[in-house]
Amino acid sequence: MNVASRLPDSSAAALADRPRQSAKPPFLGFGLGLRHQHYDEILNGNPPIDWFEVISENYMLPGGQPLRTLDRICERYPVVMHGVSLSIASTAPPNFEYLQGLKDLARRVEPKWISDHLCWTGVHGKNLHDLLPIPYTREALDHVVSRVQLVQDFLGRAIVLENVSTYVQFNNSEMTEWEFLSELSHRAGCWLLFDINNVYVSAFNHGYDPLTFLNGIPADRVVQFHMAGHSHMGTHIIDTHDHPVCEDVWDLYVAALKRFGRVSTMIERDDNIPPLDELLVEVVRTREIAEKVLPTGKQAG
């Protein structure tokens, strides 16, 4: 596959404008993940939500009600696109068909930013539809840096990458996850989506202090927080996104605000979706805590 032919102008002048110079995405306030169960309530009620995050793949479709609804949401609220299939850390060849679909959707939505996860979803033509873990090695880092640069060149914008919940660690890792994320962000010029629940889950699963993770992430690279719930299995935690945010994660949110400043924050519920009002209570809480911790309205970074 001729990768160069898929990319925009790679002349020296064009490269000088590579996304690593992209301006930091704006602070959007306190948002919610858009789910189809709430379409009517949102469109009929204009609830006080600052912005919505949409799952990109849910709208990478030919047409019909999902896209029409998204158009209407975009008319009223700032929207960011959050994908689950970029598979940025996969050693499989880049999927340009997927990237073109993502780019086409971005042209329609004009999102404030596009995010996905530091993970891979499959190799050898298969897709496992899961956010799979990687070893934190120099080799993996070099690979992901070059892949992020390629994706950013294709999309013409810096992307935002999220730390995932992991259940295993590899014995050949050469650095911590936070060291990997820091270096990736600096070298590739991507921004970070700091999922506070995922930090909590991974820290419990691997036996480290979530604050060590938090303090290891460069404050100036974080542009978004995720807040979500999980399922505790006793010996490990599974990132199910089907419960309200737990108190420990709220505590970690306070610590994150102190370290990262005011960052666009959202409640992410993917399963066992409750009525919108229940999630609004959590959105309000993200706002109230931020205003209490950062009364001066200090900006991120």
Place this chain on the structure above:
Amino acid sequence: MSEFARQQAEFQRGILSDDDTVLAEILDSPREKREALFGVYRYAYGSRLVEAMRNDHELLHLYLGDETFDEMGHAYVKAHPSEHPNLRWFSKSLPDFLKSAAPYSDHPVLSDLAALEKALNDAFDGAEGAVVELTDMAGFAPEAWSDLTFQLHPSASRLDVATNAAAIWLALKNDEAPPEATALDQPARLLIWRQDVTPMFRELSAEEAMMCDEAANGISFGVLCEMLATYDDPDGAAGRGAGYLHGWITAGLLTKVSVGA
């Protein structure tokens, strides 16, 4: 192959099969053995895909019940690993799978029911297209009508089923007990499309199905009427053709009418 690529291939093989080779590269956690931790990925893989199938095939799920549906779902997951980044298309081969894989192939209604649900799903988020209105037809001079050709809405599709799957679908949709599955003497000819945002289907007569299929092939109205004349009373053919056309337009089924091909 790089070390990283080798490791990913090993990890994937461990999820897709019972191959435990990858465990040698994974650490125990402070509280749990690596087998159990890797098992989280193994379990999530199958359950996530079967859950996606439940969402795509709500009525087939209702028809089969949890246990049988999930057993069927896991068999499908094994036979058709996902090759598309979007979960939306994962279950697209389910009708073919049910038609060919035992024991499901012994019950053709399952494949028909899955095919009908798939067609409705495809209509739901199929491509957009203009919708021809009855008033648009007034623009064509009477002498031009025999040369009119038609383009169906991009969301429209045709499906022939050999069983009473449509009646079963309707009963399940209405929370009623479904009739017993039976093979039909003649296949039921279904037309599926999206009207505004709502997926619809209806059964066509053999004559209307023929006209619909041939219209979609670009056959002009005049020729379509000649074909209708071979199905029933030749003198009423043009009237029946105009009647079918009227029904399609009011249902939002046509996206374009032109004079000539």
